[in-house]
Amino acid sequence: MLDHLIDQVFRRENGRVLATLIRATRDFELAEDALQEACARAASTWPRDGLPQRPGAWLTTVARRCAVDLVRRRQASPSWTSEPSAEEVPGAETEEDPALISGVEDDRLRLLFTCCHPALAQPAQVALALRTLCGLATREIARAFVEPEATTAQRLVRAKRKIRDAGIPYEVPRPDVFPERLEAVEAVVYLVFNEGYASTDAQGLVRPDLSAEAIRLGRLLVELLPDEVEAQGLLALMLLHDARREARLGPDGALISLEEQDRALWDAALIREGTSLLDAAVAARRPGPYQVQAAIAALHAGARRAEETDWVQISALYSALLRYLPTPVVELNAAAALAMAQGPEEGLRWMDCLSSRAELQGYHLLPAARADLLRRAGRKEEARLAYAAALALVRNPAERRYLERRLLALDAAEARGQSEVLPPETPGTSPG
Amino acid sequence: MQYILLIYGDERQWAKLSPAEMDKMYAAFMQYSKALADAGVMRAGSELKPTSSATTVRSRNGKVTTVDGPFAETKEQLGGFYIIETPNLEKALEWAAKCPGAQMGSLEVRPLPPPHS
Numbered sequence: 207m208l209d210h211l212i213d214q215v216f217r218r219e220n221g222r223v224l225a226t227l228i229r230a231t232r233d234f235e236l237a238e239d240a241l242q243e244a245c246a247r248a249a250s251t252w253p254r255d256g257l258p259q260r261p262g263a264w265l266t267t268v269a270r271r272c273a274v275d276l277v278r279r280r281q282a283s284p285s286w287t288s289e290p291s292a293e294e295v296p297g298a299e300t301e302e303d304p305a306l307i308s309g310v311e312d313d314r315l316r317l318l319f320t321c322c323h324p325a326l327a328q329p330a331q332v333a334l335a336l337r338t339l340c341g342l343a344t345r346e347i348a349r350a351f352v353e354p355e356a357t358t359a360q361r362l363v364r365a366k367r368k369i370r371d372a373g374i375p376y377e378v379p380r381p382d383v384f385p386e387r388l389e390a391v392e393a394v395v396y397l398v399f400n401e402g403y404a405s406t407d408a409q410g411l412v413r414p415d416l417s418a419e420a421i422r423l424g425r426l427l428v429e430l431l432p433d434e435v436e437a438q439g440l441l442a443l444m445l446l447h448d449a450r451r452e453a454r455l456g457p458d459g460a461l462i463s464l465e466e467q468d469r470a471l472w473d474a475a476l477i478r479e480g481t482s483l484l485d486a487a488v489a490a491r492r493p494g495p496y497q498v499q500a501a502i503a504a505l506h507a508g509a510r511r512a513e514e515t516d517w518v519q520i521s522a523l524y525s526a527l528l529r530y531l532p533t534p535v536v537e538l539n540a541a542a543a544l545a546m547a548q549g550p551e552e553g554l555r556w557m558d559c560l561s562s563r564a565e566l567q568g569y570h571l572l573p574a575a576r577a578d579l580l581r582r583a584g585r586k587e588e589a590r591l592a593y594a595a596a597l598a599l600v601r602n603p604a605e606r607r608y609l610e611r612r613l614l615a616l617d618a619a620e621a622r623g624q625s626e627v628l629p630p631e632t633p634g635t636s637p638g
Numbered sequence: 639m640q641y642i643l644l645i646y647g648d649e650r651q652w653a654k655l656s657p658a659e660m661d662k663m664y665a666a667f668m669q670y671s672k673a674l675a676d677a678g679v680m681r682a683g684s685e686l687k688p689t690s691s692a693t694t695v696r697s698r699n700g701k702v703t704t705v706d707g708p709f710a711e712t713k714e715q716l717g718g719f720y721i722i723e724t725p726n727l728e729k730a731l732e733w734a735a736k737c738p739g740a741q742m743g744s745l746e747v748r749p750l751p752p753p754h755s
Contacts (some may be wrong), residue, residue: 325727373639373748375726 208253216245219262220341225313228320228376231273234338234366240273241265247272314339315430316376318423328363332392337362339426340419350401350416360500363376388431392440392496395423399444401402407482410510417448428483438487439497446503449473460607465512477507495530498523517547535571550583570599574609581616590616632637640681640723640750641730646714647743649688666738674722677731683720714743721750 220241227237241252258264321334329351336342336350337627348358368374379387402416410558424441431437453471483498502523509515536561545553557576566572577592594598595611652671655663667685689708696703708715718739724730727747734745 325731371724371751373730375728377728379728380732443754599658 211251211257212249215257216248216339219265219315220245220338221314222262222267223322225317227269227273228317228338229313231272232376232576234369236273236276237269238277238338238366239267243272243276244269251335284581305597312378312430314426315378318391318392318426318430319378320369320374320376322387322394324390325367325372325374326365326368330361330368331390332357332397333361334365335394335423335544336398336419339423342419346415346598350398357450368408388434391427392437395420395427396440396496399447416445420444421448424638431501433485435490436494436496437516438483439494439500440482442484442487442501443496443500445476445483446500447506449480449507451474453603458607459604460611461604462609464506465514469510469512480504481507493526495527498527498530502527515541515546521547529563534560534565534571538566538572538575542579545579545582548578553579555585567597570596570601570605573599574605575611577612581612586616639726639732640721641727642748642750643720643722643730643734644716644736644746644748645718645720645739645743646712646746647717647739648713649715649717651742652688652717661722663738670737671720671734674720674733679722679724679729681721683718685718686716688717689715700735717743 210353223244224237224241227240230405231237231240247268248261252258262380262636266295278293295450315339318335322331326334333347333351337344342350343398344359344362345355347362351358351361370524378384399417399420402418402420421441421444424437426438427434428441432519437632448466449472450467452473453467453469454462480500482502484497484504487497488501502520505520505523521540524536524543528540538557541553541556541560544556545551554576557579560566561572561576573592573595577589577596580586580589580592590613593609593616597606597609600609641688644720650701671680671683673726674683692706692708694707694709720737722730722733724733727749730747734740
């Protein structure tokens with residue numbers, strides 16, 4: 207029980223403590239080692255003495271002293287080591303050091319920008335952010351990357367080494383590069399969110415913890431940079447998507463499409479929060495891609511039933527999004543929206559143009575989207591082929607089950623003589 | 639920390655410049671060198687003659703081979719360098735972005751380790 211409590215404290219405090227330590231020591235590895243030692247001491251003394259009133263301050267003070275000891279052991283002597291050794295005041299509650307408390311929020315911002323520095327490859331940025339700001343263990347980050355723990359450990363070591371060797375400073379970027387650096391941070395946060403939202407592990411389970419970490423980072427960004435409307439748009443987008451989490455998976459582990467989801471399962475509080483955040487951002491009249499995507503999500507969230515979805519508006523928003531992100535994937539989504547607004551043939555014409563694009567080769571959502579429109583258009587044979595093509599490419603087990611179900615239903619519909627949109631799955635009729 | 643700015647560019651593009659464009663380029667580089675010096679960050683720098691003037695030497699097991707040309711054929715070739723001293727990478731990157739060589743080619747920014755003790 208106490209172990210669990212202590213774990214929670216670590217999770218809550220470690221990001222702040224680490225950020226402060228990095229500022230003090232200018233050395234990621236040293237800061238991490240020192241924090242680890244401080245946590246080890248906490249784990250042995252807190253069960254005996256009880257949780258300190260201000261665990262963050264306790265950890266910070268003890269960690270600073272551990273850092274001093276570590277440096278002395280390595281026989282270097284930077285100027286900041288004129289502090290008591292960690293051995294000198296064993297287990298005592300420490301006084302609040304004002305210098306440690308003020309500027310903590312600035313430290314986390316510095317840490318966020320440092321982790322996402324362009325001198326680091328993006329996977330390294332993601333791993334470092336998850337480790338230092340979210341406090342995830344190497345093992346947990348390895349699960350996120352779907353790679354062996356040793357690989358992730360190496361990734362982190364190399365990233366910290368690059369920061370040290372290349373002299374990446376621990377600072378918020380200067381104004382003229384700030385916008386592009388902020389975009390990089392937002393991209394990392396959104397990447398982490400999508401990993402948690404769309405992907406599954408071997409058991410076919412959605413990994414909600416990653417989405418939660420991304421939302422935490424998103425909230426931090428909004429808190430620390432209250433004037434950045436795109437950061438608000440990003441948070442709104444994540445909240446609105448997260449609101450649908452409970453409705454996305456069926457009992458058999460198959461994905462449930464937006465159209466079929468039980469909207470009573472959507473989280474109304476998250477939708478309210480996301481929508482009002484978006485409204486506030488949009489009022490600043492500085493539009494951007496995250497705000498546009500959030501607006502699309504808000505339109506879905508605002509429709510009580512799938513049939514009430516304002517596809518015309520959504521289609522228009524996709525046109526706007528394409529101006530910011532003229533990518534084949536966005537075009538694919540735009541084509542799907544157009545089809546809902548104007549009919550499947552319109553969407554199919556657009557998708558056929560997309561099928562030759564290099565970036566979409568091997569992308570299962572293209573044949574999946576085509577299959578869906580072909581089904582709606584009553585072109586069943588072509589739909590069957592497209593579902594098969596999608597199944598050949600899909601990797602995510604939940605999405606595979608969804609496509610298999612769609613393919614089966616095609617044949618069942620044919621047997622029943624139907625050709626239109628299928629009714630949502632009713633309990634007891636799905637296989638297994 | 640010291641950083642070397644390695645200026646890579648396509649020599650064939652460079653060779654296609656008109657005399658007037660060439661003069662403009664050199665003037666830009668001279669201005670840049672002056673800015674580095676005025677800021678107190680310049681430690682060394684030079685243009686290199688083109689790779690057609692290069693010779694590559696390798697010594698293996700006491701046997702020395704000498705061949706015409708650069709160490710490898712590359713799409714962009716090393717055309718010059720600067721060594722600057724700045725407090726951190728960010729400052730070095732800021733200077734690298736301002737180098738005229740960054741417009742037509744690529745600047746690789748590499749830290750120099752401290753002297754080996």
